[in-house]
Amino acid sequence: MSPMTTMDLLERTIVRSGHRLTTPRRRLLEVMDGLGDRFTADQVLAASPGVGRATVFRTLRLMQELGVVCQVVLDGGGVAYRLGSGGHHHHVVCSECGAVSDFASHDIEDLVAELGRRSGFEIDSHRLELYGRCQRCRATLILD
Template sequence: MSDESDPIEAGLRTEGVRVTRQRLAILHVLREATDHPRAEDILARAKEQDPSVSQATVYRTLSVLEKAGTVLRNEFDGAGARYELAEGGHHDHLIDLDTGAVIEFHSDKIERLQAEIAAELGYEIEWHRLELYGRKSGRRR
């Protein structure tokens, strides 16, 4: 399962993070995930691969990966922390208020507009986070 050429694993080793079998299982779960899983979802999926993965390992590993810049922790309003790999480029999120689904989007128009607004205020944007909360059009409350 260990692959020396994997850039994430290589990056972790560079950061001095010990790449254990449990951490590899957690990384694998994050790679396969398309749904911005919660820590408990990651635990359940990682256990399927390696039953020795514990809740403590998941929390510790997520925190280590977050510090190493490998994992992004999203604190969506009312949805708790949800995780994703940092690779794949910048995107923003739309959160479905009924299902909790997280939909990724990227808009050059919005990116440009934000840069313009910041520039008008005399700033350059270092980073931003944009979250939209909505319901599917026509869905009843």
């Protein structure tokens, strides 16, 4: 048996949630997979000739609901999307090249719960992105 590809994993998640992986949806996911660490809706649109803007946005929204795509807030405040690893997680974003990695931390989740208790808020959600320079970009700086 050949190893599972990203597309296989995405397909499994989508089908398990009771949705169909229609041809346009599959096309769009393949495009997203090819766009790398993160992508904008416009990039997906530009790379998908014959697929309308509404379909791109509808698919992005559905994929977010299913946890297949997540939002990444960029250094400048813009929003990009990323094929998700599923489950709650956070991002480290490189300010130089835009590379993104996921991380999860029990300590952060505990802190959020504690801050909720202290503030008297019932916290529904939170977002945390870390910005900096990735290893590759730092290596380039040293070599320059």
